[in-house]
Amino acid sequence: MTFMKKIKKAWDIKNSLVCVGLDPDLKKLPPCLKGEKFPIFEFNKAIIDATSEAACCYKPQFAYYAGYGAENELKMTIAYMSEKYPEIPVILDSKRGDIGSTAEMYAKESFDIYGADAVTVNPYMGTDTLKPFLDRKEKGTVILCRTSNPSSCEIQELKHDGLEIYKHVANYAMTKWNYNENLMLVVGATFPEELGAIRKICGTIPFLVPGVGAQGGDVRKVLENGKTPDGRGLVINSSRGIIYASNGNDFAAAAGKATRELRDEINKYR
């Protein structure tokens, strides 16, 4: 099943728009995992089992594995998800972007080596750097548009012909990049009005929305501005708010509870 079909189906069968961000920080893992051979994998596995009931997507953040030299545990995590929860898609959040021939190698990394269903990419270098990802019809390409961090305005809010750069990215997405209908955009929850403006440009293209929870995004505003008419169209990520809901040995149960609560909070406004 293609990534796009999978995410749409997951919205429905899980009745959830929640994406669980798997950003495991070794310094924050609960005491009971300290002696494990693969502590990150064991942590992820417990989080996944406890949250799968209420999650439509998982998003491992590549840097948290690479920064510890734990790429093998990232692979193990994605393999575990694909095997046990094949109905839930996995977006590898690695924000890749490079010239054509190199981007092909990154597409291989994301889809063939790690086995992700989709990958996040950076649009700064333009179409030829996105094409090797977009050409993989069955996979998803999640393009940065308006990111959730404070300095995102420095480039993304500059205006050309009266339109902010992030809106040009949204226009390219609609007119040029979605030829295989396998594209999503990253639009931060911290800028709900911009989210609304991008929704107006982009029809029903799904958005990956980081920034609720620790970064301060407001769930009601995200839904009001970002949902599609059918009450879907959003993959709303929470990382720290879910995976560190408790720092004790009850971390998995707490993560499950936080996921269900976020799902319910979101569903109030769908």
Add this chain to the structure above:
Amino acid sequence: MTFMKKIKKAWDIKNSLVCVGLDPDLKKLPPCLKGEKFPIFEFNKAIIDATSEAACCYKPQFAYYAGYGAENELKMTIAYMSEKYPEIPVILDSKRGDIGSTAEMYAKESFDIYGADAVTVNPYMGTDTLKPFLDRKEKGTVILCRTSNPSSCEIQELKHDGLEIYKHVANYAMTKWNYNENLMLVVGATFPEELGAIRKICGTIPFLVPGVGAQGGDVRKVLENGKTPDGRGLVINSSRGIIYASNGNDFAAAAGKATRELRDEINKYR
């Protein structure tokens, strides 16, 4: 020694502005390496030994290792260079970029896990995503400004207040990001006039210049537009033109010859 001191010293002791791009494609390796346990590493080692006389820098392209699941051979390559040629800096070309807490993990990946002297990063998300790299005073941060690929115009040439986005990036570099004097900019050889405009904005900030050779950039124009008054200021990368100068078993000798020829061609215009 800091990255910036190292690159300046390497320009002088090697009398060269040539950077050798290590983008090893398994499909293109010479026949004599087919049976090797670590073919990429063996290829790189031979290339490095044959080119070190005339190279001021090496630039492994992360994607070519990650796409083959050969990150270990990337580590082995950088370790080999640091040990045998400590006077030549290594720029890891991985074009990272993510929100602050995540960017810290990418800085660890680049500098602590792989041991690179510098890393390429993408500016689309702004200052807080660059800071974890820039804060590492002894290391180099090489920020994408005007890239060499055909579609780079789509975002980089949009104009805000009469200035192209890439010039805004150049301005940020000068006024905001170079607080540790450890910054370089990526400026493609395929746009020599833009290279000149960026040089006017950026004083003596060094540029990493991809795009000569296979991508068609003209050496004379690069030097005329990009060099600093002392005939330095540029790290001019060639990947395919050097490492695949021959596809036979004489690949290393051919790479050495191609590097010396490029060095001499460049030095004509310094």
